[in-house]
Amino acid sequence: MERRIDFWRERQMLCGRCGHRWRVDLDWIDRWEQARETCPGCGVTCEHEDSPRVTLDSCDPALDDDRVAQFSWYHTSTQADWPTRDFDPAAVLTPETRRLMGGEQRVSAWAARQQAKALHVGTYEAAVHNMLRRIRDQADQRRQFYLYRVRLKPSVVVREGWLVDPSNFVGDVVLDEVCPPGADVARYLNYYEDPGGLSLALGRDAIASVQRIAVPLPDAWDRDWVRDAVAAFVGASDTDTPVTGKLVRFTRPPSSRTVLGRELGAFLAGRLPVNLQDQFASAAALAEGEDPEQWARRTSGLFHLIDDPTRVLAALDRQDPREV
Known part of the structure; x- marks a missing residue:
């Protein structure tokens, strides 16, 4: 099931100081980030610690637990086989790298930490935003990107409610920290890609199938x-x-x-x-x-x-x- 794709849609703001909630367009947010707008409720600007932030739209259909697995979710990656079967992050390490890391015991511990990380999927808008961000910030301009459409298993158990973006400074999330026992998927408010939209942190076992295309499409140009x-x-x-x-x-x-x-x-x-x-x-x-x-x-x-x-x-x- 596809949701309506709208990169221009209005976003909902919530003030951490006075609790005022209101809708704005992206141009307002741009002015806000330049301290050219204030909260209509209390007049606070973006410089304050508890100033307004983009928040979740209460009408987001993915808030319905029963519908999460019915929606299409998206991901962009330079990996041609995402999510990789039998993922082994240590497989590409050279003997010299293993030695510099402190030996096989430390390599195994590092690999276990990598395997414990959650996968991320989100809206179509978030996936495209993620690709553009990577091109700008990670020098991936000349690498081939792939867009994945993700179908979840109908039996997945969704964690109750939603989280504020739990990613650390490099964007990683440890799956067990956001999905308690019995839960397969955790919803979180994405602040950075498709701000205000819901994204998911999940494990490979929650994914039923993926469809993949290389982007941009070779024939989709003006x-x-x-x-x-x-x-x-x-x-x-x-x-x-x-x-x-x-x-x-x-x-x-x-x-x-x-x-x-x-x-x-x-x-x-x-x-x-x-x-x-x-x-x-x-x-x-x-x-x-x-x-x-x-x-x-x-x-x-x-x-x-x-x-x-x-x-x-x-x-x-x-x-x-x-x-x-």
Whole structure:
């Protein structure tokens, strides 16, 4: 069962000081984070420790325990076989790495901690947001990403209620800490990706099957935009602009093609929700020497993951589910 995908939807805010609850759009949140808005109830700004934060929408259908397993959930990863069967994090360690880690006993303890981590799935919006964040923050721009649609086992037991995002500073969650005995899935309020939406922390045993596509789709791009973008590159130099002055030995300015790529990417970013614009602009950066047509197709494809998810869902529908 699919839920309505809406990257632009309003979010609900809750003030930790006065308890006022109200709805806002993403532009209001952007102004709020710049201390240009205040709580309508008490006037507090974002600088205060107990200031308002995005909270869960009380109408979120995933609050219904019986419906959690009926919904489609999503995940993005550079792993082509997520979630990996018989996951062994120590398998890729070299003898030298094992020695530096302190020997086999410490390697085994480290591997057990890795295997104890929960998997994360969320809304379609959260999965796309996660991919863009990784491209910007983890230098994954040139890696192939995959979008997974996840089906849960009908028999899963959902932990009662929901949690505030339990992830640590690197995004990890220990499954046993959020899923008490008898529970397979824990819902949590996602602050960072699709803010205000519900995501799930769960183990591999809670997943029935996944469907996978590579993103962006190879044929889901705007031909007119790509044609115009490629035409704009004609005549643009792929060599550095001459530099003069005292910093000439230390400064390597971008080529005119790179600057043009930034401008074209920024144009598309400006048509997206404000909370995705910086991440998209980073993902759309043109690498030095990159083929302009390949760049334009990839960038347009990334844009349409957000602007028109229907083709993405149709591509997933054509994939045979893989049992986990």
